Amino acid sequence: MERLKKQMEFIIEVDKLKDIIRQTNLTNGERKENDAEHSWHLALMAVFLSEYAKEPVDVLQVIKMVLIHDLVEIDAGDTYLYDEAGNGTKAAREQKAAERIFNILPGDQAEELFQLWQEFEDRKTPESKFANTLDRIQPVLLNDATEGRAWREHDVCIDQIMSKNEYTSQGSDVLWAYIQEVFEKNIENGNIKRSL
């Protein structure tokens, strides 16, 4: 059972995603979220929010993408959205990580995983646009629930936020409208700066 052995090795390897820490705080404010929890949260959002996708989506495909989209961070680490230097080298670091981690799987499944990851990164299909929208709005919801904690910690202003959200509306008009209201509220109460 060489095939099963490789699959089990992969299942054990990806346990490391539980130790990749993001910049977002949990809603109770007690610690920062890790990538595995974040991926679970996105998958659950895909189940209950996919009626708001701009185009009809294959929910299974959306869920698969959000479950695997951060696996490369096991080697490449989490790069904070507003870390300009880190974002300059991110693509190369993540490509190298994908080659090591995905190739633990048997060939056909490694190939499927590369395709899924590339689809998510390319944001061309309805499914990947919606998956990327979920990935962007989930931290906004958590930040809002913690009185803008991560925004305040990093002294973020609305222009920076909007520049990082140029694709967010592509997956869902309804969710984008909701999130814009959240931004507005957090500008009003000072959690997000109006200008630098």
Next chain:
Amino acid sequence: MERLKKQMEFIIEVDKLKDIIRQTNLTNGERKENDAEHSWHLALMAVFLSEYAKEPVDVLQVIKMVLIHDLVEIDAGDTYLYDEAGNGTKAAREQKAAERIFNILPGDQAEELFQLWQEFEDRKTPESKFANTLDRIQPVLLNDATEGRAWREHDVCIDQIMSKNEYTSQGSDVLWAYIQEVFEKNIENGNIKRSL
């Protein structure tokens, strides 16, 4: 948008699953796993291991079940498999939790969630049998990767393990055979006791 508001309230509420701690240690042995990470891990296993299901399964249905199967523990807490007293009151505590948490969602989605959860608990469909198999084997894989840490902490013997695994084989002969070998290896090296 009363509907969207309820859905977003649910998305925020379930963030609490990230604080429900299980008895299983992560593979690096540094801390115990929480329910959100565990659910993510099962969903990923469903993606890459469903070829081993005893009967053909709808992978989306399996994934949905594993994503939501522990939500009731937000109120009811995690009940360790070998906690006999806790297991006596588990069903009633979880039913009450389901009523509070699931009903945050709009009526149609609350109903879908009750059905999914009940399907998982009943273990009658091919999907729920396979989902339950994944739920049982994932902690075994993590225990094996940490030299049987949770088994040793709780002084567990193989008879106890087998009595809790009476349904594990129902979802997959292949995965059950693999896990039996893992048990055997851990009896040999003393991580699991041969008898009480």
